Amino acid sequence: MLRFLSSLFTNQVDQSGLLDEALLEKAIERAVAGTDRRIYALGDYRTRLREPVKLAVNHVIALVNALPPPIEISPLAFGGNNGSRVFFVSTEHLREVLGKFNNVRDFLADLATSPPEEIFGLLTMLREERNVFGMELDGDSLRRDVMQVAVNFSGHRFIGPSGNEVDTRRELMKRAFDFLIEKALERLTGERGKRRDLGRQRHLLRQKLDVMQSGQWGLAMLNDSEGPGPDLAALEAEIETIEAELGQSQTDSLGLEESLALVTDTLTHATDWLAARKISLRLDYRGIKLPDSSTIPEIELPELYSSTGERRTVVLGRFARTDIPEPPDFCKAAKRYL
Numbered sequence: 001m002l003r004f005l006s007s008l009f010t011n012q013v014d015q016s017g018l019l020d021e022a023l024l025e026k027a028i029e030r031a032v033a034g035t036d037r038r039i040y041a042l043g044d045y046r047t048r049l050r051e052p053v054k055l056a057v058n059h060v061i062a063l064v065n066a067l068p069p070p071i072e073i074s075p076l077a078f079g080g081n082n083g084s085r086v087f088f089v090s091t092e093h094l095r096e097v098l099g100k101f102n103n104v105r106d107f108l109a110d111l112a113t114s115p116p117e118e119i120f121g122l123l124t125m126l127r128e129e130r131n132v133f134g135m136e137l138d139g140d141s142l143r144r145d146v147m148q149v150a151v152n153f154s155g156h157r158f159i160g161p162s163g164n165e166v167d168t169r170r171e172l173m174k175r176a177f178d179f180l181i182e183k184a185l186e187r188l189t190g191e192r193g194k195r196r197d198l199g200r201q202r203h204l205l206r207q208k209l210d211v212m213q214s215g216q217w218g219l220a221m222l223n224d225s226e227g228p229g230p231d232l233a234a235l236e237a238e239i240e241t242i243e244a245e246l247g248q249s250q251t252d253s254l255g256l257e258e259s260l261a262l263v264t265d266t267l268t269h270a271t272d273w274l275a276a277r278k279i280s281l282r283l284d285y286r287g288i289k290l291p292d293s294s295t296i297p298e299i300e301l302p303e304l305y306s307s308t309g310e311r312r313t314v315v316l317g318r319f320a321r322t323d324i325p326e327p328p329d330f331c332k333a334a335k336r337y338l
Contacts, residue, residue, distance in 0.1 A: 019057060027053045027177065031267065034181035035188055036259040045260060052267035059270040060176035064169050066276065067302060070120055073098075073317040083299040084317070086283050087125060087153045097156045099325035107161040108321070115321055116163030122172055123317040126155040127279075127303070134288060149289040151281060153313065168316070176274060183273040183306070184266035191262065192254050272307045279303050279313065 028049045032039045039045050071077075073084050075091040088094040098104075108115050134148045160171035254262075266273060282290045282298045290296055305311035 019054060023057065024050065024054060027057050030177070031181055031184070031263060034178070035185045035263050036254075036256075038256055039260050039263070042256055042260060048260065049264060049267070052264045056177060056180050056267040056270040060173050060180070060274070063176060063274070063276055064172045067122075067169070067172075067314070067316050070165055070168075070316040070318040072319065073123060074319045074323045083301070083315075085285070086151070086281065086287060086299065087123070087156070087315075095323075095325050098319065098323060099327070100156075101158045101161070101324070104158060104161045104324060105327070118163070118318050118320055119161050119324075120163065120165050120168040120316070120318045121161040122159040122168065122314055124155075124157045124159055124304075124312040124314045125153040127311075127313045128152045128154065129289075132288075134286075151283055151287045151289060155312075158317075165316070165318075179274055180267060180270055183308075184263045187262050187266060188254065188259060191258075195254065274304065274306055276302050276304050 025046075028046055031049060031053055032045065042048075071084055072080075073087075073094070075094055077084060078088065078091045078094055079085050088097065104119055104121070107119075129149055129151050132148055132150045133145045134150075135144050135146060160168045160175060162168045162171060278300050279302075280298050280300050282292065282294055282296055284290055284296060301313050301315060303311055303313050
């Protein structure tokens with residue numbers, strides 16, 4: 001995917017509360033550049049994309065602004081009441097995860113100014129729930145082999161690192177809009193692939209029909225002359241169905257109008273492709289789900305999801321620059337080993 005314009009979402013609304021015109025224009029251009037550049041050939045593409053892009057931009061702005069304030073993700077805060085403990089097995093695991101965020105090191109390396117004391121970003125994780133057998137205290141008795149639900153977080157990523165919350169939220173808006181563009185491109189690619197498959201199938205069926213109609217069907221000599229002949233009507237009906245699905249087109253390519261319609265539909269229904277919901281968890285120190293009667297407080301976490309089945313638990317986070325472990329020195333490790 002192309003790099004998004006760095007100035008996008010810098011100014012979101014004007015004094016009247018309306019979306020900034022420059023933002024809309026850049027977002028429209030991004031929508032075309034990121035999907036099908038042939039759409040530029042349509043003279044009115046800006047007009048036709050304006051409202052869908054406006055809906056999508058408003059959606060991603062609201063989505064990111066609704067994220068709760070950043071929590072501290074650090075060994076010092078581990079075990080506190082901010083909920084970060086459930087994301088990591090231990091402080092060692094937390095340090096290990098922080099050490100794998102190469103994009104944070106890249107962000108610091110690319111800075112032209114002095115590095116910030118704190119790093120802000122979006123921590124995203126895969127949440128898995130599975131049934132396990134464990135122990136449970138029932139009064140004074142310890143029960144064994146009790147069915148419990150264990151919650152585990154893995155695949156930690158840190159998105160949009162910056163030196164402050166404002167810049168991180170702005171970066172997340174860009175990425176959310178880009179995600180919608182990627183979904184539109186996926187739909188375009190899928191439709192083109194489908195048409196290519198249908199085109200090949202139509203070609204083969206036409207060949208088969210021609211052969212059968214000419215009486216040169218290869219195994220005709222083995223057929224009972226009094227038996228049923230080739231079902232030409234069924235073959236013709238199948239070809240007509242394929243042609244109807246192809247839109248009576250003589251080519252398997254996607255037309256400009258169809259490409260624009262797919263992009264427009266994706267952006268208009270942005271909530272179908274990217275949305276957020278809250279999940280509530282009440283967990284003990286082992287990550288085991290507890291009943292509502294437990295005295296352990298419940299935590300609420302945002303989860304981003306798509307109609308395609310993708311989902312990730314997310315939380316805005318921050319940690320001190322000094323919390324980032326030094327990358328391993330393999331040369332020193334090899335010398336020690338030798």
